[in-house]
Amino acid sequence: MLLLLSLVTGLALSASGVTTDKENDPSQELFQDMQKKVNDLWQNLLYPVMPGNENNGMIYATCEMKPSSKIDADKPQVTGQVLFRQYYSSGRLEAIFYLDGFPLDNNQSGRAIHIHELGDLSKGCDATGGHYNPFSVNHPRHPGDFGNFFPKEGKIRKYKPNLFATMFGPYSIMGRSVVIHEQEDDMGKGNNKASLENGNAGKRLACCVIGVCNKNLWEEKLSEVTDKKKRGLNKRAQN
Ligand SMILES: [Cu+2]
Ligand SMILES: [Zn+2]
Numbered sequence: 001m002l003l004l005l006s007l008v009t010g011l012a013l014s015a016s017g018v019t020t021d022k023e024n025d026p027s028q029e030l031f032q033d034m035q036k037k038v039n040d041l042w043q044n045l046l047y048p049v050m051p052g053n054e055n056n057g058m059i060y061a062t063c064e065m066k067p068s069s070k071i072d073a074d075k076p077q078v079t080g081q082v083l084f085r086q087y088y089s090s091g092r093l094e095a096i097f098y099l100d101g102f103p104l105d106n107n108q109s110g111r112a113i114h115i116h117e118l119g120d121l122s123k124g125c126d127a128t129g130g131h132y133n134p135f136s137v138n139h140p141r142h143p144g145d146f147g148n149f150f151p152k153e154g155k156i157r158k159y160k161p162n163l164f165a166t167m168f169g170p171y172s173i174m175g176r177s178v179v180i181h182e183q184e185d186d187m188g189k190g191n192n193k194a195s196l197e198n199g200n201a202g203k204r205l206a207c208c209v210i211g212v213c214n215k216n217l218w219e220e221k222l223s224e225v226t227d228k229k230k231r232g233l234n235k236r237a238q239n
Contacts, residue, residue: 115144
């Protein structure tokens with residue numbers, strides 16, 4: 001806020017300064033000055049806090065998944081991380097879903113994962129609000145509608161690029177939550193109101209708040225997730 005105020009004040013001061021200097025096409029000079037100030041303003045508003053500034057314009061975030069305190073003990077106790085990476089300012093969001101604690105059999109139903117509006121974990125995952133929906137659209141067109149995940153041997157190991165959510169600007173997901181549900185997302189095809197709001201995905205098993213981090217977790221987990229993918233591709237190529 002202080003930053004905003006100082007920039008706005010700077011803008012006003014420079015505007016009054018230029019009107020007294022009419023020698024070098026003041027309107028042009030004023031325009032360029034204003035343009036620079038507006039760019040600086042946006043830059044400061046949009047640019048995220050970069051830890052140590054060592055990431056070359058790449059921002060990383062992590063969400064440390066914890067079982068909801070409101071979920072029964074016989075339900076899956078999900079832990080792990082959802083990691084995000086995005087190149088400033090127009091790169092597409094990428095995510096790694098690295099989650100444990102699901103039943104070991106491989107025929108279980110899918111589990112929905114979404115970004116919810118609030119980063120409030122005071123009531124387990126129940127105070128995280130509905131799906132983050134900045135454009136007032138129906139489910140599954142919310143920026144954090146990640147769809148269904150099918151655990152293998154009790155784990156989810158998934159890399160997803162080209163996501164619609166963003167960590168920059170007014171619609172940043174930073175400080176909001178990631179929620180994993182007990183059931184499958186019906187992707188808006190459930191023929192009822194809830195389907196167009198939340199995909200009827202059922203109870204909230206676990207959740208976490210998205211926060212800025214450095215690149216270490218991402219690099220550590222990505223190799224594991226993509227190595228698996230490579231092995232899968234090799235297997236397919238051999239068959
Ligand atoms: Cu949800
Ligand atoms: Zn949704």
